[in-house]
Each structure stands twice: as C-alpha cells, then as structure tokens.
Amino acid sequence: MSEVFHRIRRLPPYVFEHINPIKAKARAEGVDIIDLGMGNPDLPTPEHIVNKLKETVADPRTHRYSTSKGIPGLRKAQASYYGRRFGVKLNPDTQVVATLGSKEGFANMAQAITAPGDVVLVPNPTYPIHSFGFIMSGGVVRSMPADPNEDFMRSLDRAVRHSIPKPIALVLNYPANPTAYTADLDFYTEVVKYCKANDIFILSDLAYSEIYFDEAPPPSVLQVPGAMDIAVEFTSMSKTYSMPGWRVGFAVGNERLIAALARVKSYLDYGAFTPIQVAAVAALNGSDEVVDEVRKIYKHRRDVMVESFGRAGWSIPVPRATMFAWAPIPDQFAHLGSLEFAKLLIQETGVGVAPGVGFGEYGDQYIRLAFVENEQRIRQAARNVKKLLGGKTGQGNVVPLKA
Ligand SMILES: Cc1ncc(COP(=O)(O)O)c(C=O)c1O
Numbered sequence: 001m002s003e004v005f006h007r008i009r010r011l012p013p014y015v016f017e018h019i020n021p022i023k024a025k026a027r028a029e030g031v032d033i034i035d036l037g038m039g040n041p042d043l044p045t046p047e048h049i050v051n052k053l054k055e056t057v058a059d060p061r062t063h064r065y066s067t068s069k070g071i072p073g074l075r076k077a078q079a080s081y082y083g084r085r086f087g088v089k090l091n092p093d094t095q096v097v098a099t100l101g102s103k104e105g106f107a108n109m110a111q112a113i114t115a116p117g118d119v120v121l122v123p124n125p126t127y128p129i130h131s132f133g134f135i136m137s138g139g140v141v142r143s144m145p146a147d148p149n150e151d152f153m154r155s156l157d158r159a160v161r162h163s164i165p166k167p168i169a170l171v172l173n174y175p176a177n178p179t180a181y182t183a184d185l186d187f188y189t190e191v192v193k194y195c196k197a198n199d200i201f202i203l204s205d206l207a208y209s210e211i212y213f214d215e216a217p218p219p220s221v222l223q224v225p226g227a228m229d230i231a232v233e234f235t236s237m238s239k240t241y242s243m244p245g246w247r248v249g250f251a252v253g254n255e256r257l258i259a260a261l262a263r264v265k266s267y268l269d270y271g272a273f274t275p276i277q278v279a280a281v282a283a284l285n286g287s288d289e290v291v292d293e294v295r296k297i298y299k300h301r302r303d304v305m306v307e308s309f310g311r312a313g314w315s316i317p318v319p320r321a322t323m324f325a326w327a328p329i330p331d332q333f334a335h336l337g338s339l340e341f342a343k344l345l346i347q348e349t350g351v352g353v354a355p356g357v358g359f360g361e362y363g364d365q366y367i368r369l370a371f372v373e374n375e376q377r378i379r380q381a382a383r384n385v386k387k388l389l390g391g392k393t394g395q396g397n398v399v400p401l402k403a
Helices: 016-028 047-057 073-087 102-113 129-136 152-161 185-197 255-268 275-283 289-311 333-351 375-388
Strands: 096-099 119-124 138-144 169-172 201-205 231-236 249-253 325-326 367-370
Touching: 016 201, 016 333, 047 138, 047 275, 073 096, 073 249, 096 255, 102 129, 102 201, 102 231, 102 249, 102 255, 119 129, 119 152, 119 367, 129 138, 138 152, 169 185, 185 201, 231 255, 249 255, 289 325, 289 375, 333 367, 333 375
Parallel strands: 119 138, 119 169, 169 201, 201 231
Antiparallel strands: 096 249, 231 249, 325 367
C-alpha cells in the first residue's frame, strides 16, 4: 500500500500551512498580528441580506434538501445581473448553475470536463484552484503568463502549438488574484477568436467583477459575440456582498459545460441551504448601494496601503481592482524569496502576508497584501514594516517577536 495517496501526492500543503504556526506562536506570545495574508473579507454582510436569511429560516419548508443547481429564483436573479451589468442574455434554466462558492463550481467543472492527461492552460501565478482543480481531476497543467499584455497571444499560440495532446481549455482570471491584473474587451475578443478557431474552452473566473477602482468596470468574456459557444464564467457573492462564509457563487455560459457541471453536482450535493439561497436572491435583486459601499472601502484601504507602505520604503504598484496589492519584495530582501520574507515579516514586524510562491513559481519575487484590515491597522502595519526596511521608526508600538 502506498504511503501517500495518489491524489494527495499531487497537492502540496497550502502555503499558509507554513505561515500559520509562526502566526499562532506570535499570537500566543501576545503579539498583535496585523493579518494582510488571507483574502478573507472582514466586512459584515449587509443587514437586509442577514434579515432575509433569518426570516426564511423560520419557515420549516426551507429545511428540506434544496436543489443542487440552485433554486429557480436564484438562477433568475443571476441571469438578470448579467443582463443589466454586462448586457449578456442568459437562460436561467440552461445557462446558469448556482454553486457552493465559485471555488466549488470551478473545481467541479474541472472534474466534469477533464480526462486523465488532458492539458489545460493556466496562468502562473494564480489562485490555486485554477491549477489544482485540474490536477485533482487527473489533468496536466501548462503555465501561461498571468499578464494580459501584448505578448499574451504569442504565448498562447506557442503553448497550443507545443502541447501534446492539444489543450482542452484555457483559464482566465481578470481582475486577477493575486496579481490584480485587469483585462479589457479587446483582449477577450482576441482570445475568444483564437480559442474558437482552435476548439479550446475558456473558463473565466470573474470573482472580482465588482471590486474595481477605475471608472470602467471589468467586462465579462461573455460580452464577446459568440463567446457562449466555448466559454463559461464564474462569479461569487463572497467579495461583492461580503458573504465569504455563506458559500454562494455561480457558473454561467455555454450550455454543454453548464449541463456537465450540473450533472456532477447532482451526484455530490443538494445545493446550499435554501434560506441562504433566498437571502442571496435578496442581495442580487437589492440595491447596488451596498456594493458601492464595499468598493469604496476597499478603494480607500488600497490608497492608504500604497501611500503608507510607500512612505515606509516599500513601493507598491497601485492595483486597479481586487482586494489585493501585488508587491515586489524590497530589493534588500529579494534573495530570500517570498516564503522566507513572509516569515521574516511576521517575526520582525507582526505583519502577516501571503508569499507569492503560494500562487505559483513565477510569483516567488512577490508578496500579496490583502485589504482586510481597517485603515488604522494598515497604517500601523506600514510603521512596523518601516523599521525592518531600515527607515526611521514611526509611532509603531508593535512588540517584535524576538524582543
Ligand atoms: C480569483 C478567485 N476566485 C475564486 C475565489 C473563491 O471565491 P468563493 O468564495 O466564491 O469560492 C477567490 C477567493 O479568494 C478568488 O480570489
């Protein structure tokens, strides 16, 4: 009998498993950790959504098994969102599935469409499920650049021509986690044209559809005429409505892919608890003001982070979307790589971050900082970091671990 199971051997420990014990030890010693590591929204779910859940849960009829592809009202609400936000018309019965968070939807889509040895093109660095969803399903991942710049189409063509067998799918994720790269409709148009010509499915992760800071909101790949023939897209309630623990997301788009996902899910789950789905309907059909508010808070935190870390001597490129900054490791620490630098940050400054290598080997010169602490604490984190970077001590009062 093998010591380690076949699938488990293909899943390295989540990167936070290296960091969390250090964080826990520091906390146990009384250090106030300012945690910019996980992208776990700290804002409360808006009250009207919580109230809808409370009201619905009182009805015993909602306590039975729900439906694995989502209640009709929820699929309809998601179709209307796509209509008003992107001008994309969706059939709620055949082109929309509600998922237990977009992560579950993505992983089960990978499972539904992958045969052993199938090649999939995945950005690197990227959110881990984009690659490991396929690896768990027996697929083979070929890395693509995450940056949708002028070289992207050349890289795509090279990857397709040199992959044997030919890739079955391409993963896109804009606005991107962890890099915060964004893409426009011209980019999607070129990619769709190429993938259609080469019979490659597109899986687009649009979890940050509403967390953007520019005038122009991020587009959907489904806005490209004909994209529906080859593309599905995943969206999430987690960030848009600060509902990460509720586990509600969606897959929409190509009917064949959506049917495949629905089939797999019908064997695995009975859908989210009905009151959660009803509350999600209230969120989607409710006022956009709550979403504007969430966006405003993340934008403010972004500005505070870029400004205060910049003054501390750590220059951070300004992210145009998502709830993350993707910051090159400061020169004097670049030789450490991202994991060792992340450990050093916790030990010496009490600031928790995500090491870039956790998102793929091409992320190892970067650190991801999430906007999940309030303005005051972000400023405090910057003051603590300033000490490590050799700047003058601010008014920080962190107790360094080794003190
Ligand atoms: C790009 C991306 N996709 C998907 C997810 C997962 O979201 P959900 O809570 O809907 O599963 C995240 C969460 O951080 C993410 O960053």
